[in-house]
Amino acid sequence: MDSFASGDVQPRDDRPAAPGKDDLQAAGVRAAELRAEITRHDHAYYVLDAPTIPDAEYDRLFRELQALESAYPALRSADSPTRRVGGRPLAQFAAVRHRLPMLSIRTETDTEASGAHAFDVRTRRELGLGEGDPEVEYAVELKFDGLAINLRYEHGALVQAATRGDGETGEDVTANVRTMRAIPLRLRGEAPPVLEIRGEIYLRRDDFEALNRRQAEAGDKVFVNPRNAAAGSIRQLDPAIAARRPLSFFAYGLGETVGWTLPPTHAGVLDAVAAFGLPVCGYREVVRGGAGLAGFHARIGALRETLAFDIDGVVYKVNALALQQRLGFLTREPRWAVAHKYPAQEAVTLLRDIEVQVGRTGALTPVARLEPVFVGGVTVTNATLHNQDEIDRKDVRIGDWVIVRRAGDVIPEVVAPVLERRTHELPRFVLLEAFPTCPVCGSHVVRGEDEAAARCTGGLFCPAQRKQALLHFAGRRAMDIDGLGDKLVDQLVDAAIVKTPVDLYRLDVPALAGLERMGEKSAQNLLAAIENSRSTTLMRFIFALGIRNVGEATARELARHFGKLDALMAAGVDALQQVPDVGPIVARSISEFFAESHNREVIEQLRAAGVQWQEDEPATALAGGFAGKTFVLTGTLLTLSRDEARALIEARGGKVAGSVSKKTHYVVAGAEAGSKLDKAQALGLAIVDEDGLRALLNETDMNG
Numbered sequence: 001m002d003s004f005a006s007g008d009v010q011p012r013d014d015r016p017a018a019p020g021k022d023d024l025q026a027a028g029v030r031a032a033e034l035r036a037e038i039t040r041h042d043h044a045y046y047v048l049d050a051p052t053i054p055d056a057e058y059d060r061l062f063r064e065l066q067a068l069e070s071a072y073p074a075l076r077s078a079d080s081p082t083r084r085v086g087g088r089p090l091a092q093f094a095a096v097r098h099r100l101p102m103l104s105i106r107t108e109t110d111t112e113a114s115g116a117h118a119f120d121v122r123t124r125r126e127l128g129l130g131e132g133d134p135e136v137e138y139a140v141e142l143k144f145d146g147l148a149i150n151l152r153y154e155h156g157a158l159v160q161a162a163t164r165g166d167g168e169t170g171e172d173v174t175a176n177v178r179t180m181r182a183i184p185l186r187l188r189g190e191a192p193p194v195l196e197i198r199g200e201i202y203l204r205r206d207d208f209e210a211l212n213r214r215q216a217e218a219g220d221k222v223f224v225n226p227r228n229a230a231a232g233s234i235r236q237l238d239p240a241i242a243a244r245r246p247l248s249f250f251a252y253g254l255g256e257t258v259g260w261t262l263p264p265t266h267a268g269v270l271d272a273v274a275a276f277g278l279p280v281c282g283y284r285e286v287v288r289g290g291a292g293l294a295g296f297h298a299r300i301g302a303l304r305e306t307l308a309f310d311i312d313g314v315v316y317k318v319n320a321l322a323l324q325q326r327l328g329f330l331t332r333e334p335r336w337a338v339a340h341k342y343p344a345q346e347a348v349t350l351l352r353d354i355e356v357q358v359g360r361t362g363a364l365t366p367v368a369r370l371e372p373v374f375v376g377g378v379t380v381t382n383a384t385l386h387n388q389d390e391i392d393r394k395d396v397r398i399g400d401w402v403i404v405r406r407a408g409d410v411i412p413e414v415v416a417p418v419l420e421r422r423t424h425e426l427p428r429f430v431l432l433e434a435f436p437t438c439p440v441c442g443s444h445v446v447r448g449e450d451e452a453a454a455r456c457t458g459g460l461f462c463p464a465q466r467k468q469a470l471l472h473f474a475g476r477r478a479m480d481i482d483g484l485g486d487k488l489v490d491q492l493v494d495a496a497i498v499k500t501p502v503d504l505y506r507l508d509v510p511a512l513a514g515l516e517r518m519g520e521k522s523a524q525n526l527l528a529a530i531e532n533s534r535s536t537t538l539m540r541f542i543f544a545l546g547i548r549n550v551g552e553a554t555a556r557e558l559a560r561h562f563g564k565l566d567a568l569m570a571a572g573v574d575a576l577q578q579v580p581d582v583g584p585i586v587a588r589s590i591s592e593f594f595a596e597s598h599n600r601e602v603i604e605q606l607r608a609a610g611v612q613w614q615e616d617e618p619a620t621a622l623a624g625g626f627a628g629k630t631f632v633l634t635g636t637l638l639t640l641s642r643d644e645a646r647a648l649i650e651a652r653g654g655k656v657a658g659s660v661s662k663k664t665h666y667v668v669a670g671a672e673a674g675s676k677l678d679k680a681q682a683l684g685l686a687i688v689d690e691d692g693l694r695a696l697l698n699e700t701d702m703n704g
């Protein structure tokens with residue numbers, strides 16, 4: 001077991017009375033380990049904008065080191081990460097020496113209201129306030145999850161924008177920041193000679209998702225979270241790229257000011273900053289005492305998920321600037337402010353296994369079985385992996401350490417594997433290999449080219465799909481069983497009275513009598529409706545089967561084309577594609593459905609139970625000469641309109657498709673044929689002109 005998993009040490013404020021020599025030695029070894037580890041993560045996070053562990057894990061390491069250093073003062077060293085802010089600035093940017101250092105904020109424990117009260121108690125103590133003294137006033141705001149920036153305005157004009165860097169020296173990112181619409185190039189109103197405004201550059205969640213979609217489509221790097229996307233956008237060298245990134249900004253404080261009379265409170269400062277034309281977040285208040293802080297923490301916690309942007313907590317600041325001055329600073333943080341975080345939404349744990357869940361429509365969702373982990377306020381043991389594409393994209397494998405995310409009431413998900421902790425090669429997970437058959441019903445599992453999900457094909461039989469299948473079967477446009485709605489289907493299935501549609505035809509009054517709110521009269525009505533449905537049409541019956549991709553219109557065409565159910569059930573993919581509107585995807589769904597023996601059994605049982613319809617002779621095509629042949633029409637034909645050409649081809653059993661693919665048999669090219677012709681040539685397809693088409697038509701007519 002390595003350091004992340006064992007990093008559960010809580011900070012200790014009181015030192016042990018007399019640490020033994022061995023303790024000190026062990027603590028020294030651990031502290032050195034932690035420093036190396038933290039330094040590595042600092043680099044990944046601050047310099048590369050690409051962290052490899054969740055913040056909560058990092059915070060745990062950091063607190064453990066702080067606790068060790070406070071317990072064993074001998075271990076303190078000036079170069080410890082606990083003494084420093086942020087990371088080293090990148091050398092590609094010009095260095096900016098901050099007039100006033102840009103610090104970090106102390107973080108209070110994330111347990112309920114205690115963090116709020118602890119800060120209030122400490123502040124009162126440090127200000128020397130006693131019990132009789134009034135409550136301290138605090139300005140409270142959100143802790144935005146982005147990147148700190150210092151904006152320097154001289155005589156109202158933006159002259160420089162700098163990152164925090166290591167707190168003393170930041171990076172000059174003026175050119176990039178100038179492209180941001182949220183940041184005014186000129187202040188409104190009467191501006192002082194020097195005014196430095198500090199705030200956070202961040203990305204809204206929707207902007208972040210759109211950005212990642214664009215990145216993925218362009219084959220570019222996808223960002224882990226909005227914070228890293230914002231930091232990566234500001235800290236790159238081409239302002240044209242920064243200009244295309246949808247960055248937002250909130251001001252939360254000041255740097256150097258010259259020639260400006262400051263308002264007496266922090267809240268007043270933010271009002272003034274807003275009046276200068278900078279965005280200031282509306283979620284801020286002035287409250288009193290620990291209870292006031294705790295109240296704000298709870299209010300924001302409740303609406304956190306509904307915000308348009310990520311926050312990781314709230315920030316409490318002593319409101320009066322005079323008191324802020326009295327409190328002053330520690331090495332890396334002011335004494336007058338703390339961040340009070342919310343329970344972490346991400347954690348690292350072991351992926352023990354991948355199982356699948358079968359949904360109401362037969363879709364198989366891979367589910368991660370996890371070593372239990374506390375995240376987002378609850379213990380999580382399962383998380384969704386969505387589908388095979390997501391597993392491939394994230395490259396998640398059984399045996400990996402994975403980052404798990406649980407935000408609000410959202411289903412926990414596996415975000416990514418921690419690749420650096422994959423110590424030996426693990427096999428890739430392939431859902432169709434792990435689950436060739438449905439774990440619920442044993443029917444075979446398929447995955448269409450058109451969709452991300454793998455599916456159980458046993459639609460009529462599979463217990464997971466039972467309710468959905470019965471509802472569809474009984475629907476008005478299907479078997480039209482009046483009175484068989486959601487509630488009744490739930491009752492019948494939950495009481496195991498009905499498993500497949502066949503069981504409907506075996507119901508009687510005694511079986512129904514036991515159900516809640518089912519009187520004798522309604523039982524009889526239902527039975528009459530079921531009885532009525534025994535006599536139906538082939539089209540309704542086909543539709544009622546609930547074959548994927550087969551709607552009412554397709555069911556009608558199938559019934560017309562095949563005339564008999566057995567002919568439809570025996571048809572292969574090619575024969576199915578002769579039916580109007582049936583393309584390869586629909587043909588595949590149909591043939592997979594009938595290939596599943598569980599479905600065939602249910603159909604046989606339905607027929608045996610007396611479900612019947614009128615069967616017809618198959619509709620015959622004029623001539624079958626073009627059967628199985630796909631044509632694409634392009635350009636203008638001389639004597640035929642497109643519709644006429646199409647009708648002639650279809651009358652002979654051929655199909656006309658809209659686009660050229662490897663599966664196209666003939667491309668009919670008229671005058672001014674464009675890209676379709678180019679593509680046909682590139683694919684080496686048979687290309688005919690209008691005369692050629694006529695010749696083909698004649699030929700089939702003679703042979704047919």
Ligand SMILES: NC(=O)c1ccc[n+]([C@@H]2O[C@H](COP(=O)([O-])OP(=O)(O)OC[C@H]3O[C@@H](n4cnc5c(N)ncnc54)[C@H](O)[C@@H]3O)[C@@H](O)[C@H]2O)c1
Pocket residue numbers: 041042044045046051052053054055056058059085086103104105107141142143144145146147148149164199200252253315339
């Ligand atoms: N995952 C990793 O590998 C990794 C590595 C390093 C740091 N981190 C994370 O970075 C954070 C520590 O970094 P930090 O020192 O920048 O501290 P911090 O981000 O927790 O707090 C200081 C920063 O908060 C920001 N802030 C947001 N809203 C504010 C407001 N209303 N008022 C004032 N400031 C506000 C400012 O940018 C300020 O610089 C932690 O959350 C830590 O988990 C993670």
Ligand SMILES: [Zn+2]
Pocket residue numbers: 358438439440441442443456457458462463464
């Ligand atoms: Zn199944």
